[in-house]
Amino acid sequence: MSKNIDFNDLKFYQKIGFMSGLEVHQQLKTEKKLFCHCPIEYLHNEPDARILRHMRPTLSEMGTYDGTALMEFKTKKNVIYNLFTKVNCTYEMDDTPPFLINTEALEIAVEICLLFNCAVVDEIHVARKQYLDGSIPTGFQRTLIIGLQGWMPYKDRKIRIRQISLEEDSCREISDIGHTINFKGDRLGIPLVEIVTEPDMKTPIEVMEVADLIGTILRKSGRVRSGIGATRKDVNVGVPEGTRIEIKGVSKLKYIPALTHYEALRQTKLLELKKELQIRGINKDTFKSMIRNLTPAMKKNKTNSLYFKNALKEKLEVKAILLKGLGGLLNKELQPNFTFSDEISGRIRVIACLDNLPNIIHTDMPSEKHLVPDAELDEIKKLFGFETPDVIVFTWGENADVETALNEVKLRIIDAMDGVPSETRQAFPDGHTDFERILPGPERMYPDTDHPAQQISKELLDKIKKNIKNTYNELHELYLKKLKVPEKLIKPFVLSSREPLIRKLLNSKTEPSLINEILFNTFTYLKRCRLNPDNIQDTELELLFESIRTGEINTSEVKQILKDALQSNIKLSEILNKLESPVEFKQVKPEMDKILKESKEKKLSLLYKLLREKYPDKRLPIKEINEYLNSKAGK
Amino acid sequence: MNNTDNFKGYKEDVIKVLKKFNARVWSDIEIETNKGTFTGVVLPRSETAPDGYLVVKLITGYNIGIDVNNIINMKETGFKEAHYKIPESEFPVDENKPNVTLLGTGGTIASRLDYRTGAVIPAFSPGELYGAVPELADLANLKTIKLFGVFSENMGPEQWITTAKAIGDEVRNGVAGIVIGHGTDTMHHTAGILSFMVQNSPVPIIMVGSQRSSDRPSSDAAFNLRCAVYSAAHGDIAEVLVCMFGPTSEKYNLLHRGTRVRKMHSSTRNTFRTIGDLPVAMVDPEKLTPIKTDYKKRRKDKDIKIDTEYNDRVAMVYYYPDMKPDIIDSLIDNGYKGIIIAGTGLGHVNKPLYPALKRAKEKGISVFMTVQTLWGFAQMYVYDTGRDLMELGVVPAGNMLPEVAYVKLGWVLGHTTDRDKVVEMMLKPVAGEITEREPENGYLIFQGGTPEISEFLKKNFR
Ligand SMILES: [Zn+2]
16 A cells, blocks of 8 residues: 655655654563573473463552543453463562562663663663553563663764663563453563664654664674564654654564554544544534443344344344534544544454454444444434434444443544544554554653662773674774775675674775675575585685685686585685696687687676686686687677 | 651762752752753652662653762752642442451552652552452442551561450441451461450451552452452351462462461462361352351351450470570570470471470470471371470470461460460360361372473463
8 A cells, every 4th residue: 555655755754744763672682581580482382381360450640540441441351371381480470579680681781772872871770661451460561771862873863862771571462352362471571672762763764764773783783682573663653733653563674664654644634533523513522422222122123234133143232322423534534444433443442352343333334334224224313313414333242341342432532632642553564553552651650669779880881881892883884984885785794794704805905796796695596505605714705705806716706616615515715726727818718719609698607617617627817818808898 | 848858768978969959859850960961850769779879750750860970960940749648539338238347457458659759659548448449349338447557577466466456346346347458478477366366256357468569450459358358248257367369360369267377488479378278268359159168157246255365475496407405495594485396297306405395394384396397287196206205395286387376375375374274275276276187188289390280280270
């Protein structure tokens, strides 16, 4: 759905007031977990044990429960944790208090803060960040600020880093069906850093590029985990008068442009909806709705609507809510193929646990979608005293869930009067997003009484500083400014495990393109031939480049030489050394002419291949051959 | 507000800096440091934390400590003192519901957070509790009495006696049941002594606490409280019982007899276990299912007997190899009237203690033997050592738990110091503290890692 959109159209995004920041979660490469001494491993076998828990909202500032939190609590979830003897202890079960913080993780986190030019805090305080979704058995995540107010270079400006915190990872979700959510305990407790940028990115493409850059800097540090789920990105998007929306779980960088674009779009559409409600004179005081239980009447009169019939068959309740004066608005498209009604449905799915779709239908839907026969619909409308432009929304399920759902419809309409409700949204690859949960504010943070404050000494800071070498940003600068490497080659070069060799080659004036050709393109080719060029030592490769530089071999021969070396298991240096006494050009010339005549393909590599077959251990007069070929080509 | 309140928990170095910039605890503050400028609220500091760091809650909700040596300037932009109080909403009264009295001894059963400062504020009055656990109103009408506010390790005879008397008063007032909020560490000591001081209760007396504080979503407090209030209001078991999680999963609570229960893990939710017998019942907020049948049933009368005589010259000695007799001697010399020994195996101590034990007997000190294995009986006629010890006046206390024997001996000595009478009272069970038999499933400590238990754990909630 994102074709033909220029995600880098600065003018357009400035016009709509596009604002976006990133939260990058990166697991750290430590031996043990953050607050206990369990080893780190993802497991795929059957869990060894299970526990059942419930999460309960804590009291708010005013000594009451937040309405939404309480609603979520009423349609309560059975939270099941699947645990593994190997990687879970009673700490992860929330049955043992935390142990002192893993110093290895702390030092890596400090190092990462320095990489992003953050002020490292003088004394760290562990905080608890509440999560009611069950993803952490305690009901909160232990998290601590390590760095503040940093920055990273991007293009010709700085992207500001708001903060970097060290946190324990949450559980992996296995399933979420109805009132039961299942989690897996292996990932729980793995140390990770959360890097939060300011909303400094101006277009969706910039968001993607900065996300990529953050990942690159982290990878170059060598202190982070790689693999599926080791790096997770949340993207925050807002427009003026909209709100900061957190898009969770963006699994691939390439999804970012569409996701951020359509989120900004959704917010502008919701602002249009707000205006429309104002025009219709609907506000919190005037808004009227009416809920009716349709179950008894439907049982009596035998409904002919498919959804209702099935619901009654399963002994579920069918209820409906009339929304006074809201006719037409539920069909408003917020994202391509995603209407306001879909948005409400998403919220009901999560909060009321009604996850069989469709979970709502309404009178503004075309009849082929709601499947309620006209006569029946008229009856219901009459019952409600329906007048245009009203709309009736139906839902069905267990009584408590239906009550929650209809109340949620009402709440969502009230939210629409304010524009864009704060929430976290789940990312889908096609660029659309769906409700995940209400966005919790800073009030969900409180101190962890299980930990003493911990000072970060100047000595520790200095020690870590001293050990930081060859950061991505430093090398990027060096490669770009001093070694004159084209921008697109810098990242692969700097991230390569052969970076020291590459730097050496560049310092001895080897062309970046040649390095790319051999160490990347040719190596990829060799790997496809099931050979392992990674086993060749840097010193051997240095000799290879030297031979090219002195003209002992031709670039177009390299592929074959490497292949021979790897296949025969003979050291590259031996092959190169064998090429001793040079063949004279006049000896080669007739051969060349013959080959050139015979072969219609005047491919250089073929020519060298044939010459090499003829003179397997001689050095070829490469300079003369090339001059001769050039002169022929010139004619 | 006085001066110390302005600098709550801070010491010299920080106070100097705060004074210099006219800032104080609860200031909304802008702090310029050589690492950057931060805004937030100045929080009090823990008394035990080192000097030199100022704790600031940032607007993101995170707290950080700032080395005062790094501070260049501070500007107070506002001030709002935190008042740690929970607004109350009235606990609904329903004439058709039973009346339950909650006695508070300390520790927090329910609480709420102060979001500005992150502090945890305990909730206790019915109105506060209703705010925290509204489901309680579905179970009973609640009255609360705060007896004292002490940590559970500071509970002692004085508090036990006050609690027992309060129970007597409330029962005579006609309540349907008593709930006692208590810290978990010494809950089994208190449960034990209340089983002796409170006799013939016509209503349930339920002790409850929490292993995970109630300021967290995963807390066991609300569920424990609901189960306890249900047991007190609707249960049929008129005994002193401890009501805590059965499994670590939030599935049901167990009601443990006050004289047979013990805290067995320093932190798990299901830490309380009945030792050497079966729990009396399972309970959840909707129903109570008896496991045992020999419990005392609820009655309509108010004929409760409160007997709080207590002599605190009692000690408990946990035997270890190579124990020297001077341990016992010092108790004798310090005027102790009763000693409970937690002996090895069936109830043994080493020979070097014999002269000291003999001396104790001569001084009229009552010495009883319990087992440090917790499960099983002191059976001192099996080996010579046991027979020797009995000769020296050490009396085996059956399968009475050491802590229960300790509080019972204090209670018995409050009534008589006549050694024969003491022995007679100690060995005559009052509330199930000694049982005639340990049922076959009375001892179950399964061992993890064995195939059958691994299989069991895969199939059942822990
Ligand atoms: Zn662990």
